Amino acid sequence: MSLDWKRQQCKASEGGPSVARAPLPTQWSSSPYAPVYAGYTGPANPQLQAYCPASASGPRPPLQAMPVGFVPGASCQGTVLTSQVPLAAPLGQPVPQVSAVNHVDVAPFCLPRAGHPSAPCSRERSLESPPAAMLSTLRRIPTRPVLAATARSFAAAKDIRHGSEARALMLEGCNRLADAVAVTMGPKGRNVVIEQSFGAPKVTKDGVTVAKSIDLKSSPMINVGAQLVKTVASKTNDVAGDGTTTATVLARAIFREGCKAVAAGMNPMDIKRGMDHAAKIVLEDLSSQATMIETPDKIKSVATIAANGDEHIGKMITEAFEKVGKDGTITVSDGKTMDHELEVVEGMQLDRGYISPYFITNVKAQKVELENPLVLIFDKKISSVQAILPLLEQVAKVQKPLLIIAEDVDGEALSMLIVNKLRGGLKVAAVKAPGFGDNRKAILQDLCVLTGAELITEELGGKLEEAQLSQLGTAKTITIDKDSTVLLDGAGEKAKIEERCEAIRDSIDASVSEYEKDKMKERLAKLGGGVAVIKVGGSSEVEVNETKDRLNDALNATKAALEGGIVPGGGTALLYATMKLEGVKLDSLDQQVGVDAIKAALKQPCIQIAQNAGEEGAVVVQTLSKEKNLSKGFNAQTGQFVDMIEAGIIDPTKVVRTALADAVSVASLMTTTEAIIAEEVEEKAAGERPLSPYQQAGMRQDGIGGF
Structure with a gap:
């Protein structure tokens, strides 16, 4: 055995994280290096834990410096990563045996032995294997202790800025994000191209997509402002599904006005109170302006405006709602042709996510x-591994994905599902059953009819441990996000589905409780209405993705309009809402300045839309301010002043109200900020190489800092 081989114990894998080989030569004591390795394993986040010596009854404490060898055929306990052993075994089952030809790859670095010079690990990987006879030795090599006084902390240095400087830095970040988002606003808004870590760059006009892609990590102080405004766009998108660009433009305008007032000596807390008071008045005014929509023409107008003026998308969404109804489910997927397609299939949406x-x-x-x-489909909670394991073994044999719908899945059962999913052994997901009490049982029965499954319930003597594949249902496609689950093309018989729908109708007629009637009508709409699927076509993936972004915005805006009504679009409703603030007089001058800040900000959406259309925004606002017809606004598509309702330029009330409420909430808090604490950026000399991950982790030449 040459010295070269001994040193190759400390070499790293090509293109991946550094690794060290565990097999130990008997001549280890003459080698100047010992591998150091550490790991963590847990049910929610399985990672590498590499302490598995042949004679151990369990994992060793972390961060011990010792070489490891395996006795051929020994059974290991813990989570093991080797060239031939899986990452993890299912809970309740032993880890596969380790043979003499295996080796453990662990996340490591090289630790110099006392009396030997230090040297970095090579980036090469040795493909040479040691003789099997050398794997039977297990020793523990003491490491040089790291004194607490010299231990290096993992905490990064912090930078603190105060007062006007802090607000100016936040405003800079706010401006950078808002400038990128604002260009997408209106029918003549521009596209934004976003570089992605994989695949082709993304082209989009969706405000929240642009906002989420921005991260100014090189300037942590400035990034604080950008991230706060990003939360405005994200929250508006989560609640209303659209209006993210409007929310971003409003937030920037409100914070900018607030910074001016604070710089002039006004009290920021009183300014915030004035902002909150003004926002409450405007939100009430927007609700009073709302007009409910029923006609297909109005639905088409809302969808078209939200899709940045794409009439084809507006028409498809209108047709989809006509087929599945106001409470029906509409989904968006990739098409296989150049054109968009609309298809209605048997399906159901649940208001529960993964x-x-x-x-x-x-x-x-x-x-x-x-x-x-x-x-x-099971009507009780699943916590035990023993209860679910027999069925999982059957599913694994047929190599099909599995969806579990139960009252809940937790404990060891959930841990085992996650581990097997991450290992790639079983494609599985779990969803909580929607509803409560008798309504939950009824929904589960509906799902059984839709998918062809049998409800496994202990009330009828059913046991999960004895469940068979024949009791499971199926569907062509199931899509689950954090809030909902959509099942398409269930295997249930159409005759049984119609029979179930008829039984629900009879129950509605017989019920005397309005609450129960509403719940049964909701079930009937989901079971009998089907699911409309809009398949997006295009000549390239970039085009399809851009269209999907706009279609999802239009779909969400239309749902919001059906729920809460509409107001004149193009920023007109917010512009005319400033009239409600004209007569507002507060006792404190500082609070009055907060009201004025909201008044100034409410004009910005209209100004931005006009500017994106190549017009002078201030002139457009001044012209509209003289109008007595509160429905009149600026049509950026034609460049004319028209009645926005008659022209079909309308916005969902819920979208406008949500955008304003979220913008005021965050921007007013930013106005009251007096200090920022962020990580300090270390300036590197010209030509200096960045720190390696190990150096960033606080590694020292004589051990691990901080431990």
């Missing part, structure tokens, strides 16, 4: 997507 994000299969969309999965 139990754990570890079930996600589409990381980009943050969704679980299952094709032709089996569906288990």
Whole structure:
């Protein structure tokens, strides 16, 4: 055995994280290096834990410096990563035996032995294997202690800025994000191209997509402002599904006015009170302006405006609502042709999302997507591994995805599902059953009829441990996000589905409780209405993704309009709401300045839309301010002043109100900020190489700092 081989114990894998080989030569004592390794394992986040010596009854304490060897055929306990052994075994089952030809790859670095010079690990990987006879030795090599006085902390240095300087830095970040988002606003808004870590760049006009892509990590202080405004866009998108650009423009305008007032010596807390008071008045005024929509023409107008003026998208959404109804489910997916297609299939949407994000299969969309999965429907909580394991073994044999719908899944059962999903051994997801009490049982029965499954319930003598594949249902496609689950093309018989719908109608007629009637009508709409699927076509992936962004915005805006009515679009409703603030007089001058800040900010959406159309925004606002017809506004598509309602330029009331409320909430808090604490950026000399991950982790030449 040459000295070269001994030193190769400390070499790293190509293109991946550094690793060290565990097998130990008997001549280890003459080698100047010992591998150091550490790991963590847990049910929610399985990672590498590499303490598995042959004679151990369990994992060793972390951060011990010792070489490891395996006795051939020894059984290991713990989570093991080797060239031939899986990452983890299912809970309740032993880890596969380790043979003499295996080796453990652990996340490591090289630790110099006392009396030997230090040297960095090579980036090469030795492909040479040691003789099997050398794997039977297990020793513990003491390490040089690291004194507490010299231990290096993992905490990064912090930078603190105060007063006007802090607000100016936040405003800079706010401006950078808002400038990128604002260009997408209106029918003549521009596209934004976003570089992605994989695949082609993304082209979009969706405000929240642009906002989420911005992260100014090189300037932490400035990034604080950008991230706060990003929360405005994200929250508006979560609540209303649209209006993210409006919310961003409003937040920037409110904070800018607030910074001016504070710089002039006004009290920021009183300014905030004035802002909150003004926002309350405007929100009430917007609700009073709302007009409910019923006609297809109005629905089409809302969808078209939200899709940045795309009439084809507006028409498809209108047709989809006509087919599935106001409470029906409409989804968007990739098409296989150049044109958009609308298809109505048997299906149902549940108002429950995945139990754990570890079930996600589409990381980009943050969704679980299952094709032709089996569906288990159980009316109780699943906590025990023993209860679910027999069925999982049957499912694994047929190699199909599995969706579990139960009262809940937790404890060891959830841990085992997550581990097997991450290992790739079983494509599985779990969803809590929607509803409560008798309504939950009724919904589960509806799901059984839709998917062809059998409800496994202990009330009828059913046991989960004895469940068979024949009791599971199936569907063509199931999509799950954090809030909802959509099942398409269930395997249930159409005759049984119609029979179930008829039984629900009879129950509605017989019921005397309005609450029960509403719940049964909701079930009937979901079971009998089907699901409309809009398939987006295009000549390239970039085009399809851009269209999907706009279509989702239009779909969400239309749902919001059907729920809460409409107001004149193009920023007109917010502009005319300033008239309600004209007569507002507060006792404190500082609070009055807060009201004036809201008045100035409410004009910005209209100004931005006009500017994106190549017009002078201030002139447009001044012209509209003289109008007595509160429905009149600026049509950026034609460049004319028209009646916005008659022209079909309308916004959902819920979207406008949500955008304003979220913008005021965050911007007013930013106005009251007096200090920022962020990580300090270390300036590197010209030509200096960045720190390696190990150096950033606080590693020292003589050990691990901070331990």
